Amino acid sequence: GIQVEQSPPDLILQEGANSTLRCNFSDSVNNLQWFHQNPWGQLINLFYIPSGTKQNGRLSATTVATERYSLLYISSSQTTDSGVYFCAALEYGNKLVFGAGTILRVKS
Amino acid sequence: SQTIHQWPATLVQPVGSPLSLECTVEGTSNPNLYWYRQAAGRGLQLLFYSVGIGQISSEVPQNLSASRPQDRQFILSSKKLLLSDSGFYLCAWSRGTDQPQHFGDGTRLSIL
Numbered sequence: 001g002i003q004v005e006q007s008p009p010d011l012i013l014q015e016g017a018n019s020t021l022r023c024n025f026s027d028s029v030n031n032l033q034w035f036h037q038n039p040w041g042q043l044i045n046l047f048y049i050p051s052g053t054k055q056n057g058r059l060s061a062t063t064v065a066t067e068r069y070s071l072l073y074i075s076s077s078q079t080t081d082s083g084v085y086f087c088a089a090l091e092y093g094n095k096l097v098f099g100a101g102t103i104l105r106v107k108s
Numbered sequence: 109s110q111t112i113h114q115w116p117a118t119l120v121q122p123v124g125s126p127l128s129l130e131c132t133v134e135g136t137s138n139p140n141l142y143w144y145r146q147a148a149g150r151g152l153q154l155l156f157y158s159v160g161i162g163q164i165s166s167e168v169p170q171n172l173s174a175s176r177p178q179d180r181q182f183i184l185s186s187k188k189l190l191l192s193d194s195g196f197y198l199c200a201w202s203r204g205t206d207q208p209q210h211f212g213d214g215t216r217l218s219i220l
Contacts, residue, residue: 030206041196041214043152048208084150094140094159094202095167096209098152 002027002091006099013077013106021072021102023087031090032063034072037101038083046072046085077106110135114199114212122220127172127186129215131199134180141182142200142209143174152198158182159205194219 003026013019025032034046047054047061049070054061058077063070070087084103088096111134121127133139140159144152154167156174164174171190175183182199196216200209 031208033208035211041216043198043211043214045208045210086152088152090206094142094157094165094205095154096142096144096152097154100151 002029002089002097004087004089004097004099006085006087006102008102009100010103011105013104015077015079015106015108017077017106018073018075019077019104021074021085021087021104023070023072023089023099025068025070025089027091028065028068029089029091031096032070033088033096034061034070035086035088036081036083037086043086074104077104079106079108082106110201110210112199112201112210112212114197114215116215117213118216118218120218120220121189123191124188127184127189127193127217129184129197129199129217131182131184131212132180133201136180136201136203138179139201140204140207141176141180142202143182143184144198144200144211146196146198146214147194156184189219191219193217 005024036044049063051065058075060073084101086101088098142157143155146152158176198214199212202209
């Protein structure tokens with residue numbers, strides 16, 4: 001099945017800094033999603049981005065499907081951005097395969 | 109707008125006891141429904157999905173089962189819980205195949 005790898009596994013930022021999270025996947029995908037899991041465990045949808053670039057406030061994401069990677073950009077980070085960021089690729093119609101996540105800690 | 113509800117939020121059960129976790133979706137009809145498990149706070153694994161009433165697909169052989177008695181209701185069950193069933197269980201829905209999936213707030217299950 002498809003493999004999804006995320007980097008870095010852990011990241012500590014000073015408030016206001018920018019960061020880039022990477023997601024590599026081993027095969028072509030029909031669907032790629034980025035999620036933020038907050039300290040309470042809620043999994044928040046950030047982007048549905050099988051290809052191209054999208055922006056939502058301080059967050060943006062780019063997926064280059066032909067090269068099998070996606071990037072999540074966080075600008076001007078805030079302490080509320082802390083948590084775990086997951087990317088997940090749709091292996092076939094209904095199975096999302098998750099990466100191991102990037103644990104982000106933003107310090108004030 | 110669509111909403112997804114899971115309950116209970118937390119559950120502590122003894123080994124060997126039965127389990128029933130419920131998930132309901134509002135604001136849409138005939139959704140695809142999913143159960144995922146997250147162990148040790150990293151990475152989710154798909155357990156079951158359903159594309160319609162009474163239709164269940166299992167991804168991982170295990171001690172659990174799923175049922176979909178109504179269009180927007182998805183239930184995760186076990187007859188006898190094992191210690192290894194501990195974890196964080198999340199329900200999700202999508203409009204259909206290849207569509208983005210949206211998650212509930214999860215149930216934290218501890219087995220003693």
